[in-house]
Amino acid sequence: MIVALPFAAAGLAMLGFILVCMVRLSIGPTAADRAVALDTINTLVVATMVLLGAAFGLVVLMDVALVYALLSYVGTLYIARYLERGLS
Amino acid sequence: MRRVAEWATTATLAFVVFLVLASFTGRWGVWAPDELLAGGVIALLVGLATGRFAWSRGGWRLLEPQRWLLFLVYLVGPFLYAMARANLDVAWRVITGRINPGIVRFNPGLRTDFGRTFLANSITLTPGTLTVDVDEGSGDFFVHWINVKDPLPTADAVCGPFPEWARRIAE
Amino acid sequence: MNGLIYAFLAIGAAFNALGAVALIRFPDVYTRIHGATKCTTFGSIFSILAVAVYGIAQGGGAGGTMAVRAFLALLFLLLTNPTGSHALARGAHRSGIKPFRAVVDRLEEVGHGHREVP
Numbered sequence: 001m002i003v004a005l006p007f008a009a010a011g012l013a014m015l016g017f018i019l020v021c022m023v024r025l026s027i028g029p030t031a032a033d034r035a036v037a038l039d040t041i042n043t044l045v046v047a048t049m050v051l052l053g054a055a056f057g058l059v060v061l062m063d064v065a066l067v068y069a070l071l072s073y074v075g076t077l078y079i080a081r082y083l084e085r086g087l088s
Numbered sequence: 089m090r091r092v093a094e095w096a097t098t099a100t101l102a103f104v105v106f107l108v109l110a111s112f113t114g115r116w117g118v119w120a121p122d123e124l125l126a127g128g129v130i131a132l133l134v135g136l137a138t139g140r141f142a143w144s145r146g147g148w149r150l151l152e153p154q155r156w157l158l159f160l161v162y163l164v165g166p167f168l169y170a171m172a173r174a175n176l177d178v179a180w181r182v183i184t185g186r187i188n189p190g191i192v193r194f195n196p197g198l199r200t201d202f203g204r205t206f207l208a209n210s211i212t213l214t215p216g217t218l219t220v221d222v223d224e225g226s227g228d229f230f231v232h233w234i235n236v237k238d239p240l241p242t243a244d245a246v247c248g249p250f251p252e253w254a255r256r257i258a259e
Numbered sequence: 260m261n262g263l264i265y266a267f268l269a270i271g272a273a274f275n276a277l278g279a280v281a282l283i284r285f286p287d288v289y290t291r292i293h294g295a296t297k298c299t300t301f302g303s304i305f306s307i308l309a310v311a312v313y314g315i316a317q318g319g320g321a322g323g324t325m326a327v328r329a330f331l332a333l334l335f336l337l338l339t340n341p342t343g344s345h346a347l348a349r350g351a352h353r354s355g356i357k358p359f360r361a362v363v364d365r366l367e368e369v370g371h372g373h374r375e376v377p
Contacts, residue, residue: 032351047303062328083350112323193365212341
């Protein structure tokens with residue numbers, strides 16, 4: 001398996017940023033803070049998947065990234081609706 | 089008649105999106121024939137499911153090609169510049185920690201849903217502003233401004249030329 | 260072409276890092292949404308553009324597929340990210356979180372009852 005090194009390095013850096021965001025996900029004082037951290041992590045995961053897809057030459061990873069982007073958007077909207085007026 | 093037109097337009101658009109998604113995957117040529125068949129069936133189903141509410145309230149006007157051209161110009165021109173400036177602004181505020189936030193209200197004078205969505209998204213990605221709420225009746229925008237210069241601003245003070253672009257592209 | 264890819268990757272990584280730092284450093288939900296949304300959208304766009312340029316430079320079926328998928332991912336992020344963060348900000352305000360050290364809060368004055376949620 002050929003690895004394009006710059007893309008793999010960028011993907012690894014992205015994983016580091018995700019860890020930094022997880023700090024906010026765990027300490028965030030309110031539920032809204034945690035939701036924001038989760039939204040940020042979702043964006044970074046999409047970028048990481050695309051970068052790793054280029055690094056390993058796997059186009060399948062990019063398909064997964066597309067579907068993940070759409071589903072995480074729907075998930076964010078549901079969390080926001082829940083923050084707005086509870087589970088109803 | 090209107091139903092059929094809505095359905096056909098949505099199905100065509102869905103098929104175009106499928107063509108873009110599946111390009112370069114065919115064994116011979118750009119697309120494979122069985123994939124085209126599957127994409128056509130799925131596009132028809134998508135049109136059947138979403139055609140009713142995709143074109144409500146002035147949505148037809150978004151099909152005009154000069155709006156798409158204008159959108160591309162907007163995307164690589166003023167929008168990219170404003171976005172770069174927004175990021176440098178955030179960097180400066182992260183380093184200095186100097187913020188003066190508040191939620192202000194202004195009315196950009198947009199009437200359609202598409203125009204308002206377009207302006208709200210543009211505002212969120214440009215310097216120092218974040219759309220918190222939109223009054224659907226009067227069209228007032230409630231914007232979280234990170235550096236409030238004026239508690240009763242005009243649309244121009246908050247987001248510069250973007251309402252004009254939104255009017256030209258999406259209304 | 261290589262220089263362009265490296266530049267895009269560096270810009271993307273730098274702004275994504277800035278987004279993560281802004282998420283940690285800013286004092287309240289709204290400013291965090293500011294920093295996180297702007298910086299991660301911009302950074303991810305440049306990271307994905309690097310992949311698109313790489314795909315175009317590679318050429319052929321695999322490279323073309325890669326470029327097309329990367330552009331579609333870019334478009335989705337550009338359309339969905341601000342909408343999602345707007346929904347989060349609205350939900351946060353309706354759940355009663357006040358903006359930190361706000362000099363003015365017009366939405367609080369008007370109240371959320373200015374129209375019915377459908």
